[in-house]
Amino acid sequence: APVNIAVVKYWGKRDTDRYLPTNSSLSGTLDMARLASTTTIHLFPPATAADAGADDRFELDGAAHAVTPRMARVIAEVRQAAAAHYGAHSAQATGRLAIHSANNFPTAAGLASSASGYAALAYALCHLLGLEMSPSEISAIARLGSGSACRSLFGGWVRWAMGDPALDHTVEGPRQSIASPVVDAAHWPQVQALICVVSAGMKSVASTRGMQQTVATSALFAERVRQVPDTMHAMETALVARDFEAFAQLTMRESNQFHATCLDTQPPIHYLVDTSFRIIDFVHAFNAHAGEAVVAYTFDAGPNAVLYF
Amino acid sequence: APVNIAVVKYWGKRDTDRYLPTNSSLSGTLDMARLASTTTIHLFPPATAADAGADDRFELDGAAHAVTPRMARVIAEVRQAAAAHYGAHSAQATGRLAIHSANNFPTAAGLASSASGYAALAYALCHLLGLEMSPSEISAIARLGSGSACRSLFGGWVRWAMGDPALDHTVEGPRQSIASPVVDAAHWPQVQALICVVSAGMKSVASTRGMQQTVATSALFAERVRQVPDTMHAMETALVARDFEAFAQLTMRESNQFHATCLDTQPPIHYLVDTSFRIIDFVHAFNAHAGEAVVAYTFDAGPNAVLYF
Numbered sequence: 298a299p300v301n302i303a304v305v306k307y308w309g310k311r312d313t314d315r316y317l318p319t320n321s322s323l324s325g326t327l328d329m330a331r332l333a334s335t336t337t338i339h340l341f342p343p344a345t346a347a348d349a350g351a352d353d354r355f356e357l358d359g360a361a362h363a364v365t366p367r368m369a370r371v372i373a374e375v376r377q378a379a380a381a382h383y384g385a386h387s388a389q390a391t392g393r394l395a396i397h398s399a400n401n402f403p404t405a406a407g408l409a410s411s412a413s414g415y416a417a418l419a420y421a422l423c424h425l426l427g428l429e430m431s432p433s434e435i436s437a438i439a440r441l442g443s444g445s446a447c448r449s450l451f452g453g454w455v456r457w458a459m460g461d462p463a464l465d466h467t468v469e470g471p472r473q474s475i476a477s478p479v480v481d482a483a484h485w486p487q488v489q490a491l492i493c494v495v496s497a498g499m500k501s502v503a504s505t506r507g508m509q510q511t512v513a514t515s516a517l518f519a520e521r522v523r524q525v526p527d528t529m530h531a532m533e534t535a536l537v538a539r540d541f542e543a544f545a546q547l548t549m550r551e552s553n554q555f556h557a558t559c560l561d562t563q564p565p566i567h568y569l570v571d572t573s574f575r576i577i578d579f580v581h582a583f584n585a586h587a588g589e590a591v592v593a594y595t596f597d598a599g600p601n602a603v604l605y606f
Numbered sequence: 607a608p609v610n611i612a613v614v615k616y617w618g619k620r621d622t623d624r625y626l627p628t629n630s631s632l633s634g635t636l637d638m639a640r641l642a643s644t645t646t647i648h649l650f651p652p653a654t655a656a657d658a659g660a661d662d663r664f665e666l667d668g669a670a671h672a673v674t675p676r677m678a679r680v681i682a683e684v685r686q687a688a689a690a691h692y693g694a695h696s697a698q699a700t701g702r703l704a705i706h707s708a709n710n711f712p713t714a715a716g717l718a719s720s721a722s723g724y725a726a727l728a729y730a731l732c733h734l735l736g737l738e739m740s741p742s743e744i745s746a747i748a749r750l751g752s753g754s755a756c757r758s759l760f761g762g763w764v765r766w767a768m769g770d771p772a773l774d775h776t777v778e779g780p781r782q783s784i785a786s787p788v789v790d791a792a793h794w795p796q797v798q799a800l801i802c803v804v805s806a807g808m809k810s811v812a813s814t815r816g817m818q819q820t821v822a823t824s825a826l827f828a829e830r831v832r833q834v835p836d837t838m839h840a841m842e843t844a845l846v847a848r849d850f851e852a853f854a855q856l857t858m859r860e861s862n863q864f865h866a867t868c869l870d871t872q873p874p875i876h877y878l879v880d881t882s883f884r885i886i887d888f889v890h891a892f893n894a895h896a897g898e899a900v901v902a903y904t905f906d907a908g909p910n911a912v913l914y915f
Contacts, residue, residue, distance in 0.1 A: 520829035557870035564890040565862045581873040
């Protein structure tokens, strides 16, 4: 599965149990030849353990790791679908899993490896167990591992719809928080992404914890959430029209607003560093010199810049 | 006149001609023995120049400088009051001025020298010309040089009321945007301020231009303006009650929200640098270790921290 870089940011859950976001988001999918997670899974039936997942194995880039609670959530969700389809005692629903995942880029270097990793995990699992699901349906499962992973089920430009909060209490409601394509990669092939690794260290505040602090303490966050639907609409319009000027302005404003609400969090969250700000100033000076937007920056929850141009 | 450091920030004008702010603000006045501007003015009647101010002289820290347009505004306002009181052709209204100002601290090092400087100028001028005005009335004149200067007419903790926008079109309306004391210095003498000079260089974006960019382009700014009245009320309550915990939390949130709206500006304004963020993280860690707020940071339009403790 590929990596995706959001231009309308996901930050904040309205439901932390079911990974439902406070706002819709939108990303560009990067070329899999450059940045991708490849995941291979073996199924060993029958299982002997009563608690599903306890005996599953996980290897990342050749090294054994524990199955994380978020991986276990994704696996449990797929097993539940398998149980509904094949029966609770079927090999598909109870088999032990050996998961081998590898990234063709540095893991944990602020390059969104959790998005590609959980997308690959969800897709490979559904495929292995013979569950016939659309990429959007699989995206709702990948979302349980890492929110932004749901957008890595598609190429091109991808929206993640927040779903209707009024339906959150229903079984079907949470399944509407899924990813779907806006335009495919062939629609606007001229746009390139350049990743500037400012720091490859671990981020100072983990996204999951950071976004909940923002939801709980930022006095400006609710206003941002109110504005995102307009931003989404404008961004989709710019993509369909291949309007780089509009796309660039929206992308930079959106990145800055996301980091502004981080800074408005108590205690404040600050992912951008001096070098990040030098890149921001450079891009604005460069565009001013060109007389039009020829490059746009966006920063996820870290100091690394992604430049779209 | 003393320097003041805002704990509820002034950022944004609703009227750039008359220096009327978008929101009320509140500051602590520092000890004049440490940071103050001392201004001495000589009046040479009669004036020969038809255009008032053209022949005025200005010396800062011993070096000759041009009278700036903002100084000329303050001088013109006082001359107008002198003309109303003594007559348009009086020596007070037409005399040539020789202004000598000196700071007992480094000028232009991000230490709010414009606040003390314009407060001293307005006070000295009104005093010299024998105009009987209250400090609040003088504050409305100092405001025309630098908004935050109006708060330097008082010691202790000082509010600058934004005034009623509905009256802006009247003559009297703008005169209601004045400073007045909340509690005097003797009310809470335990509170100290420590200024941490992170960088003594000129700020990257001048406040006057920066705040207008924020008003014009930040999508979150209007929401901040809506929230300031509640913040002002909570801050005044904390000061009256000498409640350091509440004061500290409000001060830090307010500083962060101000810088968040700067970052939400297009192009983004970023005054804080890596060292500023290290101070922020240190203060939160220190308070967490103490189990209560024992120190609070605030940052004006620059990287330097003021710690209240």
